[in-house]
Amino acid sequence: MGEVHVVNGNYSAAEAVKAVDVDVIAAYPITPQTPVVEYLSEFVANGELDAEFIHVESEHSAISAVVGASATGVRVFTATASQGLALMHEVLFIASGMRLPIVMTVANRALSAPINIWCDHSDTMAQRDTSWIQLYCESNQEIYDTVIQAYRIAENEDVLLPVMVCYDGFTLSHTLEPVEFEPEDEIREFVGEFEPIHCKLDPEEPMTLGPVGGPDSYMEFKKMQHEAMKEALKVIPEVNSEFEKRFGRSYGDGLIEPYNVDDADVVIIAMGSVCGTIKHVIDEHRSDVGLIKVKAFRPFPGDDIRRLIEGKDAVVTIDRAHSYGSMPPLWTDVKAHAPDVEVSSTIAGLGGRDIRVEDILEVIEVAEKGEGTDEPVWINVNV
Amino acid sequence: MKYTVGAVIKEPGSTRRNKTGSWRIFRPVLDHEACVHCGRCYMYCPDGCISLDPEKGYVIDYDYCKGCGICAKVCPVDAIEMVLEED
Amino acid sequence: MIEVRIHGRGGQGAVTAAEILAIAAKEDGKYSQAFPFFGVERRGAPVQAFARISDHFIRVRCQIYEPDHVVVLDPSLVGTVNVVKGLKEDGVVVVNAREEEMNHLSEELGDYDVYYVDATSIALDELGVPIVNTAMVGAYVRATGTVSLDAVKDAIRMRFPGEIGEKNVSAAERAYEEVKEL
Amino acid sequence: MPGRIPKRPPLPEEELLAPGHRACAGCGSALCLRLCMKALGPDTVVVMPTGCMEVTTTPYPETAWEVPWIHVAFENAAAVASGVEAALKALDKKDDVTVAVFAGDGGTVDIGFQALSGMLERGHDVVYVCYDNEAYMNTGVQRSGATPMFAVTTTTPAGRRWKGEFRPKKDAPRIAAAHDIPYVATACVSHPQDLVKKVQKAKEIEGPAYVHVLCPCPPGWGYDSSETVEIGELAVDTGMWMLYEIEEGEFRLTYKPRERKPVEEYLKRQKRFSHLTEEEIQRIQRMVDERWEELEKEGSTTD
Numbered sequence: 041m042g043e044v045h046v047v048n049g050n051y052s053a054a055e056a057v058k059a060v061d062v063d064v065i066a067a068y069p070i071t072p073q074t075p076v077v078e079y080l081s082e083f084v085a086n087g088e089l090d091a092e093f094i095h096v097e098s099e100h101s102a103i104s105a106v107v108g109a110s111a112t113g114v115r116v117f118t119a120t121a122s123q124g125l126a127l128m129h130e131v132l133f134i135a136s137g138m139r140l141p142i143v144m145t146v147a148n149r150a151l152s153a154p155i156n157i158w159c160d161h162s163d164t165m166a167q168r169d170t171s172w173i174q175l176y177c178e179s180n181q182e183i184y185d186t187v188i189q190a191y192r193i194a195e196n197e198d199v200l201l202p203v204m205v206c207y208d209g210f211t212l213s214h215t216l217e218p219v220e221f222e223p224e225d226e227i228r229e230f231v232g233e234f235e236p237i238h239c240k241l242d243p244e245e246p247m248t249l250g251p252v253g254g255p256d257s258y259m260e261f262k263k264m265q266h267e268a269m270k271e272a273l274k275v276i277p278e279v280n281s282e283f284e285k286r287f288g289r290s291y292g293d294g295l296i297e298p299y300n301v302d303d304a305d306v307v308i309i310a311m312g313s314v315c316g317t318i319k320h321v322i323d324e325h326r327s328d329v330g331l332i333k334v335k336a337f338r339p340f341p342g343d344d345i346r347r348l349i350e351g352k353d354a355v356v357t358i359d360r361a362h363s364y365g366s367m368p369p370l371w372t373d374v375k376a377h378a379p380d381v382e383v384s385s386t387i388a389g390l391g392g393r394d395i396r397v398e399d400i401l402e403v404i405e406v407a408e409k410g411e412g413t414d415e416p417v418w419i420n421v422n423v
Numbered sequence: 424m425k426y427t428v429g430a431v432i433k434e435p436g437s438t439r440r441n442k443t444g445s446w447r448i449f450r451p452v453l454d455h456e457a458c459v460h461c462g463r464c465y466m467y468c469p470d471g472c473i474s475l476d477p478e479k480g481y482v483i484d485y486d487y488c489k490g491c492g493i494c495a496k497v498c499p500v501d502a503i504e505m506v507l508e509e510d
Numbered sequence: 511m512i513e514v515r516i517h518g519r520g521g522q523g524a525v526t527a528a529e530i531l532a533i534a535a536k537e538d539g540k541y542s543q544a545f546p547f548f549g550v551e552r553r554g555a556p557v558q559a560f561a562r563i564s565d566h567f568i569r570v571r572c573q574i575y576e577p578d579h580v581v582v583l584d585p586s587l588v589g590t591v592n593v594v595k596g597l598k599e600d601g602v603v604v605v606n607a608r609e610e611e612m613n614h615l616s617e618e619l620g621d622y623d624v625y626y627v628d629a630t631s632i633a634l635d636e637l638g639v640p641i642v643n644t645a646m647v648g649a650y651v652r653a654t655g656t657v658s659l660d661a662v663k664d665a666i667r668m669r670f671p672g673e674i675g676e677k678n679v680s681a682a683e684r685a686y687e688e689v690k691e692l
Numbered sequence: 693m694p695g696r697i698p699k700r701p702p703l704p705e706e707e708l709l710a711p712g713h714r715a716c717a718g719c720g721s722a723l724c725l726r727l728c729m730k731a732l733g734p735d736t737v738v739v740m741p742t743g744c745m746e747v748t749t750t751p752y753p754e755t756a757w758e759v760p761w762i763h764v765a766f767e768n769a770a771a772v773a774s775g776v777e778a779a780l781k782a783l784d785k786k787d788d789v790t791v792a793v794f795a796g797d798g799g800t801v802d803i804g805f806q807a808l809s810g811m812l813e814r815g816h817d818v819v820y821v822c823y824d825n826e827a828y829m830n831t832g833v834q835r836s837g838a839t840p841m842f843a844v845t846t847t848t849p850a851g852r853r854w855k856g857e858f859r860p861k862k863d864a865p866r867i868a869a870a871h872d873i874p875y876v877a878t879a880c881v882s883h884p885q886d887l888v889k890k891v892q893k894a895k896e897i898e899g900p901a902y903v904h905v906l907c908p909c910p911p912g913w914g915y916d917s918s919e920t921v922e923i924g925e926l927a928v929d930t931g932m933w934m935l936y937e938i939e940e941g942e943f944r945l946t947y948k949p950r951e952r953k954p955v956e957e958y959l960k961r962q963k964r965f966s967h968l969t970e971e972e973i974q975r976i977q978r979m980v981d982e983r984w985e986e987l988e989k990e991g992s993t994t995d
Contacts, residue, residue: 044536046529046532046533046535046536046542046544063779063782063783064775064778064779064782066771066774066775066778072548091782092778092779092781092782094774094775094778094814095814096771096774096810097806097807097809097810097813098806098807098810100767100768100771100806100807101768101770101771101774101806101807101810102771104764104765104768104771104772104775104807105771105772105774105775105778106775107764107772107775108739108762108764108771108772108773108774108775108776108779109775109776109778109779109782110775110779111762111775111776112737112775112776112779112780112783113779113783114779114782114783116775116779130765131764131765131768134764134765137429137430138429138430138431138764139428139429140429157548157550158548200428200429210545210546210548211545211571212571214545214546214548215543215544215545215571216528216529216532216533216542216543216544216545217532217541217542217543217544217568218536218541218542218567237428238427238428238429238431239428239429239431240760241737241760241761241762241776242760243734243735243736243737243759243760243788243789245433246435246757246758246759246760246761247431247432247433247435247760247761248431248432248435248750248755248757248760248761248762249429249430249431249432249760249761249762249763250430250750250762250763250764251430251432251750251751251752251755251763252746252747252750252751252752253430253752254751254752256424257424257426257430257752257753260424260426261426261429261430264426264428313571314571316568316569316570316571317569317570317571317572319569320569320570323569392548394572394573395572396572396573396575397570397572399572424753425753427753430752432750432752432753432754432755434753434754434755435710435755435757435758435759436710436755436756436757436758437710437712437753437754437755438710438711438712438713438714438749438751438754438755438756439710439711439712440712440754441712441713441714441754442712443711443712443713443714446717460697460698461702462698462701462702462703463702465701465702465703466701466702466703466727466884466885467723467881467884467920467921468723468726469715469717469718469719469720469722469723469726469920470711470713470715470722470726471707471709471710471711471726472711474701474705475697475698475700475701475705477697480697484711486711487711487712489716489717489718490717491717491718491719491910491917491918491920492718492916492917492918493718493917493918493920493921495918496918496919496921496922497921505918
């Protein structure tokens with residue numbers, strides 16, 4: 041049995057990183073992720089975590105350093121948000137292209153301009169195509185559990201892809217709530233010792249990592265990455281259910297978490313902390329509504345979502361990001377997998393705009409009226 | 424071609440398969456009689472294709488020599504001559 | 511579910527007060543949530559923090575617009591900030607104020623149940639600094655019964671280990687005793 | 693008159709940079725890396741940013757490297773090396789393995805400068821070698837911060853208004869030294885034994901070491917591939933490039949030409965300077981004279 045502590049989301053992330061016993065941490069502070077770096081510094085300073093901590097001079101160097109460390113054959117961690125993630129952008133492709141099992145947490149935050157430190161998903165959505173697995177969390181417990189599972193997923197031989205664990209800035213990162221922390225030895229047993237599988241910088245067995253891949257090989261490597269993502273669609277549920285067996289907690293099948301969907305006429309598809317508010321609305325106001333919480337955005341469990349929304353009266357997505365000049369990302373992915381289902385699109389909660397109960401009710405109304413199917417409806421906006 | 428996970432190359436020194444000797448226009452020819460075995464040609468070869476044979480002295484590996492001509496220039500006794508490659 | 515809004519100034523410990531409440535709720539076997547108003551305010555600026563306390567896991571994650579209770583750490587905020595904004599009809603206000611200040615404050619606070627305590631003097635006595643958050647949590651739990659005083663004391667000790675924790679416990683206990691209904 | 697066959701060549705025999713790589717004939721940078729590997733030995737992890745030497749040595753599925761080697765991006769070799777070094781520490785292997793960076797001038801003095809500064813300031817035990825061919829040669833000779841005054845590149849052409857590069861070369865070794873690191877040195881491929889000695893020293897010293905190596909480039913500088921060593925020698929003998937060490941803050945010239953040759957002898961051998969007027973040559977001469985005067989004041993001279 042674990043022990044319950046009342047902590048914020050950043051602490052949950054740091055505690056999980058400590059529990060899995062990472063070897064090298066390189067991170068640069070940025071609101072609202074900063075406390076993760078501070079907590080981990082404290083753990084290392086106190087000797088609670090035996091890791092090398094690299095005080096890098098930028099997020100670009102943070103991700104670069106963990107790429108170097110991971111390639112040398114150790115378990116690594118970094119964390120960032122917003123502009124910091126954008127600064128890492130280039131190296132994200134390289135980390136996944138080199139198939140390094142890096143785990144990074146992102147405290148989701150909007151991108152400038154105007155400068156805004158508050159939550160939305162623009163930062164991680166902009167990294168959608170970097171070939172990182174993206175898992176979104178609804179609660180601080182889910183952050184802790186997901187970071188631990190992320191190492192198992194990333195290090196799986198059939199996957200070998202980096203994982204981004206995303207949680208909403210402030211709404212989770214700076215909010216305290218009870219979280220059950222498991223005994224560290226049990227977590228370490230669950231995650232296992234890190235063993236490099238496909239590469240290691242070691243003079244005993246010299247390898248060349250990150251070579252030039254020309255037109256005769258590049259495309260093959262990229263297709264292999266896609267296949268690895270498809271494998272992750274199998275591995276994520278396996279890890280989720282193994283975790284449940286051991287610790288008693290799960291999040292749907294690890295890819296999506298349906299809530300009241302079977303009995304629902306209207307289905308909302310959403311990601312992150314807003315799913316909690318949606319569940320609250322379903323419980324308190326609209327028992328005829330269901331929720332599909334998308335936990336894994338990459339790989340995208342599109343077929344599972346399609347099966348759940350086929351035949352429903354109304355379906356609506358909530359995106360906390362937009363693809364300007366087109367339709368927002370979650371809607372686009374849902375539609376790509378369910379072209380025959382009418383799906384309404386709403387955009388809410390950009391730049392920390394609170395998503396209130398009344399906003400969720402408005403989202404449901406948009407769906408019921410069949411609006412937003414070819415142009416997103418912006419919720420609680422004044423222009 | 425075999426495609427490894429993450430494009431990792433596990434065969435060190437495998438560019439040896441690529442015989443850059445075909446790049447050559449001029450060919451260094453070492454006069455072993457004139458050679459004083461100072462090793463300058465060996466030191467300065469950017470392609471590492473001059474080595475010391477205990478029997479023959481310094482030898483040039485024409486499989487890889489690109490014919491840059493540095494060895495001929497640095498030879499203190501002009502023991503290396505650059506001659507036009509034939510066919 | 512009880513929703514609490516805490517008004518203070520940057521540096522007075524409003525966020526910590528919310529956190530202590532949330533930790534205390536857990537000690538009482540309840541569920542809780544605590545979060546600051548996510549701003550860029552610095553020391554001295556009016557700030558807010560929030561707490562939710564419930565018998566069940568709290569799923570809702572929007573901000574609090576209609577609190578059940580309001581705690582005011584600094585009397586000068588009453589009048590500058592609408593501290594009772596959205597407060598439910600049967601809501602409770604707990605304010606740090608001296609008895610003589612209450613005459614003009616009560617006008618601003620309307621018909622709500624109002625409790626007051628001179629937390630500044632308590633904090634100065636017990637801690638030597640005018641940081642009133644722990645005292646005000648003590649007064650708040652007396653006024654509302656949301657969580658127990660014992661749980662608050664445990665939470666304070668967890669948040670501030672050692673001597674400083676004991677001083678804060680004393681501050682909370684004294685405010686618990688000294689708080690008065692208007 | 694045939695001489696005695698030496699038992700050993702003048703430098704270690706092991707070739708850790710295999711032939712068959714695609715560097716240009718007469719490449720000064722390839723020579724530099726080959727020599728550096730002789731100095732560092734097989735227990736070395738090499739980190740390289742994007743550049744000539746990266747693309748020419750690792751065309752999948754082939755590699756010229758006999759040691760573990762990694763490339764990540766253009767601007768982050770020093771950060772990657774920091775991570776490698778930290779991981780070796782975590783694995784308790786740091787004492788047995790050297791971490792080295794070989795980066796071009798662009799990857800060092802321009803785009804990689806921030807990461808380099810961070811690595812030096814944090815004190816990682818890494819040997820950082822800049823192979824400086826004074827422009828972005830990999831992409832076809834565009835100017836970098838290390839391009840010398842008046843040199844023509846494709847982005848600093850000589851025309852009616854421009855006379856090649858506008859400003860003197862960024863003094864990267866001295867900036868590296870300003871981080872108070874234990875060892876900084878300059879070298880040139882024309883002086884291989886000096887270069888190898890310095891890289892060996894850099895390897896032995898604990899903490900960050902920075903070695904900046906001038907590497908003449910036949911196509912980029914405009915001279916025949918056979919002249920790489922001569923051009924390097926002229927750079928040193930004219931004082932255009934100085935060989936020195938800064939060890940624990942102590943500056944020391946490691947080579948002083950008996951009599952400095954006029955810079956014209958160096959400049960006139962290269963197409964990139966062929967547009968220079970007498971006046972511009974003299975301006976370069978004055979710059980070199982002033983710099984020598986300044987540096988000679990700083991330290992003693994030994995060979």
